Amino acid sequence: MRKNQIASNPLPDHVPPEMVRDFSLFTSPGMAPTANGDPHAAVACVHDGPPIFYSPNNTRDGQGTWVITRAKDQRTVLQDTETFSSHRSIFASALGENWPMIPLELDPPAHGIFRSLLNPLFSPQRVTALEPAVRERAVALIDSIAAAGTSCDLMKEFAFPFAVNIFLRFLGLPDDRLTTFVGWGKNLFHGDVPKRLAAAQRIVAFIDELAALRRKVPGDDFMTFVVQAQVQGRPLSDEEVRGIGVLVFAAGLDTVATAIGFDLAYLARNQKDQEWLRSEPDRIVLAAEELLRAYPTVQIIRVATKDIDFEGAPIRKGDYVSCASMIANRDPAEFDCPNTINLAREHNRHTAFAYGPHRCLGSHLARREIVIGLEEWLARIPPFRIKEGTAPIAHGGHVFGIENLILDWS
Amino acid sequence: MRIIVHNTKCQGHARCWAHAPDIFKLDDEGYILPGDIKVAEKDERLASQGARSCPERALVIDLTAAA
Numbered sequence: 001m002r003k004n005q006i007a008s009n010p011l012p013d014h015v016p017p018e019m020v021r022d023f024s025l026f027t028s029p030g031m032a033p034t035a036n037g038d039p040h041a042a043v044a045c046v047h048d049g050p051p052i053f054y055s056p057n058n059t060r061d062g063q064g065t066w067v068i069t070r071a072k073d074q075r076t077v078l079q080d081t082e083t084f085s086s087h088r089s090i091f092a093s094a095l096g097e098n099w100p101m102i103p104l105e106l107d108p109p110a111h112g113i114f115r116s117l118l119n120p121l122f123s124p125q126r127v128t129a130l131e132p133a134v135r136e137r138a139v140a141l142i143d144s145i146a147a148a149g150t151s152c153d154l155m156k157e158f159a160f161p162f163a164v165n166i167f168l169r170f171l172g173l174p175d176d177r178l179t180t181f182v183g184w185g186k187n188l189f190h191g192d193v194p195k196r197l198a199a200a201q202r203i204v205a206f207i208d209e210l211a212a213l214r215r216k217v218p219g220d221d222f223m224t225f226v227v228q229a230q231v232q233g234r235p236l237s238d239e240e241v242r243g244i245g246v247l248v249f250a251a252g253l254d255t256v257a258t259a260i261g262f263d264l265a266y267l268a269r270n271q272k273d274q275e276w277l278r279s280e281p282d283r284i285v286l287a288a289e290e291l292l293r294a295y296p297t298v299q300i301i302r303v304a305t306k307d308i309d310f311e312g313a314p315i316r317k318g319d320y321v322s323c324a325s326m327i328a329n330r331d332p333a334e335f336d337c338p339n340t341i342n343l344a345r346e347h348n349r350h351t352a353f354a355y356g357p358h359r360c361l362g363s364h365l366a367r368r369e370i371v372i373g374l375e376e377w378l379a380r381i382p383p384f385r386i387k388e389g390t391a392p393i394a395h396g397g398h399v400f401g402i403e404n405l406i407l408d409w410s
Numbered sequence: 411m412r413i414i415v416h417n418t419k420c421q422g423h424a425r426c427w428a429h430a431p432d433i434f435k436l437d438d439e440g441y442i443l444p445g446d447i448k449v450a451e452k453d454e455r456l457a458s459q460g461a462r463s464c465p466e467r468a469l470v471i472d473l474t475a476a477a
Binding site: 355 | 419421422423424425427428436438439440441459462463464465466467
């Protein structure tokens with residue numbers, strides 16, 4: 001932690017000093033980009049401590065949060081939207097503005113109106129219909145990788161092009177701007193303040209332009225649906241269209257690609273598990289759930305709407321409350337041997353997609369992409385490992401991630 | 411056996427449906443249809459697995475009810 005952050009961010013008076021813990025998803029050991037790092041395992045250390053504590057520097061702009069460690073308590077917080085609001089303009093604040101990403105940053109009842117509008121587009125039934133196109137894309141990418149040689153940069157050549165392509169198609173966009181979009185996402189999630197601002201401006205301008213285009217020239221795609229949609233008998237406002245577009249853009253860029261990266265890195269390092277799935281691909285559906293438990297990417301933060309004493313912690317109105325999925329997913333009270341990755345694990349009510357009304361809208365699509373990505377990779381690439389002399393770089397933070405994942409099957 | 415469905419707790423994870431789509435039926439938004447579910451004896455194992463997979467604890471297994 002930098003000194004000026006401490007100075008600009010003193011401990012709130014109501015936080016008892018004995019409830020403060022030197023832990024942060026941004027600055028604790030293993031959170032910075034680390035060669036051969038395992039940031040998910042690194043955060044599991046919090047389970048040696050109390051179920052709730054205060055972290056003085058636990059957001060990307062250095063603010064303090066309460067940290068809820070147990071899955072049971074995270075479920076309580078995330079289900080109770082009256083006490084724990086999700087409206088904090090996380091994207092708009094990068095622009096110095098205040099508008100919600102929709103539906104993520106709306107609370108009920110407004111949340112439910114937009115959620116009902118969008119749910120059918122992301123339902124499990126609808127995702128089943130998208131499956132052939134998803135599989136076709138995975139096969140095309142992997143076949144060209146297999147034809148080109150015996151190693152690849154997994155994130156650059158497969159995970160990002162695959163996941164981002166699916167969501168570009170969903171938005172009704174051509175592939176040719178894929179690299180540009182991935183760059184925006186990288187700056188938005190992982191860049192410093194000026195980079196984040198520039199990326200946010202570009203994304204907003206892009207979404208506004210796309211919405212304007214689809215108003216004039218409708219297509220058979222998501223943005224056309226949004227600009228033509230009605231809620232409560234009226235069309236959506238420009239700010240609402242933007243709030244939805246920005247959320248889908250931001251949520252679709254990084255998360256699925258990262259999940260596939262962590263999953264294949266795990267399988268590259270664990271040949272027995274790789275062989276176990278390869279020999280019986282039907283096991284992949286269950287294994288993907290365990291990999292979602294072990295390698296989730298997102299920290300969810302809520303804002304207290306009133307004073308509440310929660311499991312002995314004096315949470316006050318306006319306090320941030322962190323429900324990090326990677327922490328709950330390693331809770332020994334919820335999962336037997338939480339730090340053991342058991343691809344045959346059956347009881348697995350993990351929180352990779354959160355709990356409560358804000359359960360990830362894209363969860364069903366994400367699941368299918370991950371399963372299809374693993375199925376087609378294992379079907380087309382022989383036993384693979386991390387290329388000798390290389391080291392994947394993993395990091396914690398706002399969204400966990402992995403880079404420089406060079407797989408080799410020579 | 412009967413599955414008690416707490417609709418207000420369902421958030422559309424659809425884990426029950428993934429286990430047993432014929433037992434746990436979803437609406438067009440992907441959320442469970444209202445009403446408790448009577449389970450035939452032959453389906454009990456599958457229904458239990460589906461109910462126990464709910465991340466929100468929206469499904470409760472009631473063993474006292476005859477099918």
